Amino acid sequence: MMGLPYNLGRFSKFGRALKARKRVLSRIDGLIDDAIERKKKKSPSSDVDVDVGSKKKSRNAIDLLLSAVDPETGEMATRDELKDQILTQMFAGHETTGTTICRLLKELSSPSRAGVLGRLRGEQASCVERFGPALTPESMRHMPYTDAVINETLRAWPIVHGVFRSALKDLAVESVDKETGESTFYRVPEGWRLQLVISSTTRESAGAAASSLSGVEETAGGASSSPSSASSKSKSDFDPSRWLSSATSPASAPSGLYAPFGLGPHVCLGMSLAVQELRACLALMVRGFEWEVVDEKEAWVPPKLPERGLEVLFWKKEEGEAGKQRAIAAAQAKGWIE
Numbered sequence: 001m002m003g004l005p006y007n008l009g010r011f012s013k014f015g016r017a018l019k020a021r022k023r024v025l026s027r028i029d030g031l032i033d034d035a036i037e038r039k040k041k042k043s044p045s046s047d048v049d050v051d052v053g054s055k056k057k058s059r060n061a062i063d064l065l066l067s068a069v070d071p072e073t074g075e076m077a078t079r080d081e082l083k084d085q086i087l088t089q090m091f092a093g094h095e096t097t098g099t100t101i102c103r104l105l106k107e108l109s110s111p112s113r114a115g116v117l118g119r120l121r122g123e124q125a126s127c128v129e130r131f132g133p134a135l136t137p138e139s140m141r142h143m144p145y146t147d148a149v150i151n152e153t154l155r156a157w158p159i160v161h162g163v164f165r166s167a168l169k170d171l172a173v174e175s176v177d178k179e180t181g182e183s184t185f186y187r188v189p190e191g192w193r194l195q196l197v198i199s200s201t202t203r204e205s206a207g208a209a210a211s212s213l214s215g216v217e218e219t220a221g222g223a224s225s226s227p228s229s230a231s232s233k234s235k236s237d238f239d240p241s242r243w244l245s246s247a248t249s250p251a252s253a254p255s256g257l258y259a260p261f262g263l264g265p266h267v268c269l270g271m272s273l274a275v276q277e278l279r280a281c282l283a284l285m286v287r288g289f290e291w292e293v294v295d296e297k298e299a300w301v302p303p304k305l306p307e308r309g310l311e312v313l314f315w316k317k318e319e320g321e322a323g324k325q326r327a328i329a330a331a332q333a334k335g336w337i338e
């Protein structure tokens with residue numbers, strides 16, 4: 001995953017990464033040219049720069065970026081900015097969100113999550129009743145259990161392992177022994193590089209929240225488990241209901257423990273976009289579809305991607321068993337299932 005930051009051409013990971021970046025950027029250049037051509041064909045008289053405020057629907061992310069205007073300056077992105085944006089979407093935005101969706105699909109396909117899925121479907125049905133079938137900013141603000149499932153997935157399966165920081169001044173980091181309550185201080189000199197292992201702290205946050213929970217009765221009811229005490233809400237339980245009370249939520253754990261999107265001034269730039277994407281995707285999946293993960297034993301490799309992609313069969317909810325048979329037959333025809 002990681003390599004030393006020395007450019008030794010093909011002999012170092014860093015050198016190979018820089019070369020690969022160049023190739024990717026040149027491919028992106030081509031995609032931008034194609035998008036500009038497409039745009040010109042649609043309205044030959046309009047140059048990219050003058051198509052500001054066009055009401056026409058753009059077809060894909062690059063088309064959208066080409067039409068985007070900075071609301072403060074009225075300027076459009078330069079080619080270099082476009083390339084940076086596309087790279088960010090591809091590497092910071094695509095796999096992180098995609099892998100989280102894989103995790104959601106896998107978690108919810110397990111028979112032991114039938115309660116969670118049932119409750120999700122119930123919430124989405126009420127949402128459609130209240131706001132109509134379209135996903136709007138308003139309706140998406142009223143999906144607390146859907147949000148809880150997303151939060152719990154990010155807690156149980158944080159995609160990013162850790163982030164690096166530099167100590168700007170000498171620090172004393174306190175470590176408290178859980179058993180004895182004894183403090184030990186570690187000195188971190190100015191300039192040292194630190195890694196915050198967010199995959200551990202984020203999982204741990206459940207324990208931290210739970211310990212402040214002692215004796216609080218579960219009020220939300222009906223989720224995957226129905227814990228009646230803090231001890232049953234262990235960090236290894238997949239339990240979205242822990243998010244439904246601010247007193248028990250991992251977000252109320254000591255600052256910085258729950259950080260699937262990082263923290264501080266460099267917190268994930270795409271956090272809101274990612275959360276909206278996950279909400280929309282989960283809502284549409286549970287409203288309209290059933291699914292089954294094909295290979296339950298799929299190996300997950302760093303950074304926790306399914307090694308060969310996650311094969312999932314989808315069918316429309318209203319088609320029931322017949323839809324499932326059709327999905328299996330289609331998958332067999334494609335050679336997915338032996």
Ligand code: HEM
Pocket residue numbers: 088089092093094096097100159160163164259260261262263264265266267268269270271273274
């Ligand atoms: C589930 C989805 C995602 C997760 C879990 C995630 C997680 C993270 C984490 C942990 C960091 C490091 C933050 C830190 O250093 O404190 C980060 C940084 C970043 N993310 Fe995301 N991310 C996701 C989606 C996205 C999306 C959709 C985009 C953009 C389209 C994006 C763009 C970025 C950028 C640009 C940074 C660097 C921010 C900076 O250093 O100032 N991420 N992300």
